[in-house]
Amino acid sequence: MLKDITLGQYYPVNSVIHRLDPRVKLLGTLVYIICLFVADHVAGFIFMTAVLAAVILLSKVPFSYMVRGLKAIVMLLVIAAAFNLFLTPGEAAVTLWKISITWAGIRSALLMVFRMTYLIIGTSIMTLTTTPNQLTDGLEKSLGVLNLVHVPVHEIAMMMSIALRFIPILIEETDKIMKAQMARGADFEKKGLVNKAKAMVPLLVPLFVSAFRRANDLALAMEARCYHGGAGRTKMKPLHYQKRDAVAYILLAVVMIVSIAIAVVW
Amino acid sequence: MSLILDHVSYTYSVGSGYEVNALNDVNLKIDDGEFIGIIGHTGSGKSTLVQHLNGLIRATSGTIYYNGADIYDKDYDRKELRTQVGMVFQYPEHQLFETTVFEDVKYGPKNQGLDDKQATLRAYEALQKVKFPEENYDASPFELSGGQKRRAAIAGVIAMKPAVLILDEPTAGLDPKGRDEILDLIKEMHEKSKITIILVSHSMEDVANYVDRIIVMEKGAPLLDGSPREVFAHDKQLEKIGLAVPQVTYLMHDLAAKGYAVDPDVTTVEEAKQEILRVFGNR
């Protein structure tokens, strides 16, 4: 039941997008997000759809696999859309009883759904095509300047990468503990906030205990393999820009310019 | 009073596009008071099968009847079913969460709706049954040794007084002594309380000494079903699917092949000893 969460899960195929330097993908994601918020017109939507479709095709990750990640946020989308729909003032399009839906409301609800959906899909391409190690390497290198002001960039990057590695394991564990407690008569569908919170205790305590045990084991295993922080470490997959990365940077610039142009012209 | 599986299949879709048939048209009847071993290796569907028996997993197709009633019926009380068919998961100590062992064991009975006094009584009985050391009743479950944690966790299930008790690899990760103690305990519970026991395992040797009936799972369906002797007689077939029969059974097969008049289908060391002494006698 919890296995549908695809967020952050690397999808191993060999594609151009997979081979891109993670720094390009990090910047690309940033550019993409900016463009999404710049676009506020049909033409902008169409352009962003074309960009997204092109990247998805290039990435060779099945579309259905990406969409599965959306399931988790459908509820959130619906609620946010409803807020926009009913609470935006303006000229009424439809009036039901005392509540009226405005044109402005419809517009902002649509815009919101479009942006959120594209945001999730777009950013998940990043994690789907980049291994956590590459991702953290990219971050570490991009943010290397922060080292000068004593931000432990390497350690933070390492923590992120480990967290991503353990997400699927902890999800599976949650599933197992839930089943085990259900076999002891637990009811996770109780009504009411207090009851719900109470019902979670038998799930959360074992989960935390297990997470700490794993963390302890892992620390020991890392130490046994000579891990002693970032100092003196070499890289198995050092980051070197290739020709394709240069091409990608140029394309990114083009996308940025086009979407700003669209927004200005219309 | 029995569990009947009628054409039960379970398909579980890992990704869109490819599906795994975890269970494939399983038909089984489990009678009251049986002591069954379900054997198969990882991925054979044995764990999926037992999770169907108490309704934790719902079959994709087919029906399960518990004491004659269809457990998938709209008004069937599946929460009640879970207390009737108790389930001890692999590494059950990972589910412990209360501040004391005693409180933890009371969790199940309390969920059944029993009042505090009754739950306390149940917990006490259950801990006695698993021979949990009394001085540790009020200890934190996280401070116990591995074997004790496992006992406490098993007590947490039997405190609900299930009529059927399923144990998924109850000895995983224990040392040999711990393993024997847990298996002996299960046997004793079966003999004294007359409850149905279903033991899931990948070890033939462990199971042969205890159970009356073995169901060998392979590719989501029972491949062999019968007494240990009947099942182990198919040593060639078992080997083909990567399961070994107990070493003593092999030995007796070898002896029989050499022309000695031993019974080839013995399954335990004790039986083998008697057979060899009978045939080789006073040499």
Added chain:
Amino acid sequence: MGIIEAKDLVHEYYRRDEEGNVESIETAVNHVNLTVEPGQFISILGHNGSGKSTLAKHINALLLPTEGSLWVDGKDTSVHANELPIRKTAGMVFQNPDNQIIASVVEEDVGFGPENIGIETDEIWRRVEKALTAVGMWEYRSHSPNRLSGGQKQRVAIAGVMAMEPKCIILDEPTAMLDPDGRKEVIETVHELNRKKGVTVILITHYMEEVVDSDYVYVMEKGSVVMKGKPREIFSQVEALKQYRLDVPQVTLLAHELRQAGMDIPEGILTREELLEALCH
């Protein structure tokens, strides 16, 4: 001097209450002496809590002796400067396969150790290929560890240690959480590394059948070494093994019982073939 040399090794765990006062002291390893020669395959047997894992952690300098001393390849573990060289010499594989794999791709995990000790990129790749090939996992190099079986995960963990090119590997109950197929897989891999690469192996386990092919077996109980010898010498003492809560393989047990019943069968039978031979001679 052997590659591993323990002299009167003692390790005590101090249990403290909330104010930091010592509540109790538990001796986990009690005056252990141990010598392992290069290229040997050594097994340490014992039930849970016998001190075998505590001993193992000393060989990797994850724990330091309370008393006595331990040398790995001539280096004293209690000298802080020796810590990294010792961990490079003696690699360690742990029980839980999930909790020792750091990366989300098999090859990146194997490269983790070499990265930590500052090996150059090209050399890391050469080592990763060599290590993964040695454990038969090269074709899985770009897989996610989550999709592997328990036995495969442990082989990846072994490759991760091998990539640091240690002289010795210590395996702390590597099979306790695996199914029979996985157990076989791991033990065969370790034996092959020992035979083909000449790596010294210290296998810690509670499964008797895994130690049959070792050069030397130590049995631990309450922190002390209570039995040592070649597998056959150990296996011939069935009563003692039972007393130390260890499991005797069925064939050995049957041979012992038959001998007790007066049949003329030698002690220390290890395999079915040997018993068959003894019966039909």
